[in-house]
Amino acid sequence: MTRCRLCGSTALASVVDLGATPPCESFLSADRLDQPEPAYPLHLRVCTHCWLAQLPPLITPEETFQEYAYFSSFSTSWVEHARSFVGGAVERLGLDADSFVVEVASNDGYLLRHVVDRGIRCLGVEPSVNVGAAAREAGVPTLTAFLDPATGEAVRAEHGPADLVVANNVYAHIPDVVGFTQGLRALVADDGWVSIEVQHLLTLIEENQYDTIYHEHFQYYTVASAARALASGGLTLVDVELLPTHGGSIRLWARPDGVAGEPGARVAEVLDREKAAGLQELSGYTEFSARVAKVRRDLLRFLIDAAERGETVVGYGAPGKGNTLLNHCGVRPDLLAYTVDRNPYKHGRFTPGTRIPVLPPERIAADRPDYVLVLPWNLREELVEQLSFVHEWGGRLVFPIPELSIVEVER
Template identity: 40%
Template sequence: MAPAVRARRGAATHLELVPRASEAITVSVACRACGDGGPLAPILSLGRTPLANALLTAEQLAEPEPTYPLDLVFCPACSLVQITETVPPERLFRDYPYFSSFSDTMVRSAKELIERLVAECKLGSGSLVIEIASNDGYLLQHYRDLGVPVLGIEPAANIARVAEARGVPTLCDFFGAALAERLAADGRLADVLHANNVLAHVAELGGVVRGIRRVLQPGGLVVVEVPYVRDLIDRREFDTIYHEHLSYFSLTALDRLFGAHGLVVSDVERLALHGGSLRVFVGRQGSPRSDRVRELLSDERAIGLLDTAYYRDFAVRVETLGGELLALLRELKARGKRLAAYGASAKGSTLLNTFGIGAEILDFVVDRSSVKQGRYTPGTHLPILPPAALLERRPDYVLLLTWNFAEEILAQQAPYRAQGGRFIVPVPEPRVV
């Protein structure tokens, strides 16, 4: 795939209501999940954008920046929402700037889940827990602390090294059917397998699900977490869309995907995490279904989530959100207010590039991750500083790009707020707190 390359001239608005005719060739020939070759219904085009986590060094600012189409479509056959372009995973994940442990919310949520599963599944020293895309060990460390053997599988070499240093055994590789066969041949079968926020990143969904089934013990449990497409649409969470996120799941889409490969969704929970997520529990054929699964599947059908019409006005609603946010930011600038942003995140990159928010509005971005500090945001080229810069430079307002961790960040920034600093939460509608 050859990306387009554009010169670095600052932010430009990319929102379009439907894919441009010149980019029609980017629409997938077949659905990523079911393989159906029927037409995929357009939902939203965000134009061509840089990779959301491709943070820049100062030296790279003068170089041309690759951009890729970012178009969202719906498969009427299996109800999977997906983007049409696939960037090679080696380009996205081999050196990755996202470390889960920088979020207290993520670590706390993982700890609570693990303590529950260890008790419910009666896990101990003779068990094995595997996590796909295990990041820096933020989740598996809690099993380790309880004496349960673990194996992380993480393709980003820089992150895998951090996990190993933390004492979490980690295999640096992409998970799929081939790796699953090697693990099974070595007798490494999982009593519990976690796949948190990874299925959305997978181009070949069938191969990964087949691999999951291959490494699962006969009575084993798979625990999957994904952003919930219903919340994405209902709450205008368009900034969840970026090139790493290939798929956006309903429970129906997950149920069909796992069912096609001999697995059953046995239970489901709705979570507030990441603006609204699903946690599904999956077992082999014959696993009983909970009432919660049956009820949510029925509810999705009743509200029309499986029909193209549900998504028809999403682009217009995103365009309206952009108008509301830009009006607020420009009004504040006209009053002489100084603005910055919090969170050099992938979702922040989508929001800034889609709405054309750059250095003419924001002075800088702060982020808690030391890995990101000293770099620049893709497309908009804003400097990334430590959070201490909010107290040092004292902008009047801060655009909260990582709004999905709003409660955690607002608490951390109590000193800045005590001195009169205000935050702008952009989604689902702009509000000042």
């Protein structure tokens, strides 16, 4: 990669190099275990001109999202988060039966189902064929397509402009950030709103959340760099909310330039925090790589010591972030016998690169392991409750991020 995909600058500085890994959602079926498995460099850099952190576009969205392994509805807390967002947006924007809501990257309809329940006209734009089909089966109108300016114009021509366009957990997933933003502007009414949720680079750096760096996340935003990205498509950032999701996310509220007005006070507050953390200069990035290396050493030391003591360790969850962690740390089935996941799509498959079996959650209670390594650490509160039953045999939970912690759960 020689140029920043947002501003075109060639002034890119290394943040952390995680080696080479397969795409994080390319779970292997048993008949693929003896076949070659492609791996791609995973090297995060930051543009020292516009401060957008980014990966080279080594894989295409088409490769990742035509058949996708992630279904949002399998996370109880995530469905509740979506329900709460819809309720707040309806109240904030005064949405009613005459309104129109579009969600980009609508997955299996986990969010728009709450819009449907309120009698508000809506449409999902979802590139993955399999999860889009699940949304339609659940009664959520869904178009199978990637968003670009042409798609945005076509949807607007057929359905009318959207009062609200939602783009949650997708703004990092598109290599053509300018074209995607222009697509958002094409969808939204001239007096409408765009709401975007994306992980906050500030917390990623501060909390060692390097496992959320993977190939389908092409860029990593501060509020400052997100505002620059939105401006590239004719949108102005007017408000921001700090969210706990994914270990720390930002909800960006934007409007077309002509009606936006001045940004609210919360935008200035977060920009000041980012500046104080050094994220507008290289000093904020220089120590990250060393802290990432410590996470790796601590996890490997724990797993090796447990194996030497004859103790069993299994995983809980098979998220994309877990595959970055497992591959970077070089964890194989000799150190992690298997992991489990609530998503039946992944059962009987194997994690990319590390070839760890993915089994149904019931295996944990059947096998009674000494430790359960929780890979979706961002759902800590939810999963400590879900896994409280491991207390019955004295099992403990292990969280690898932001630093290794071993938790004794109580029923």
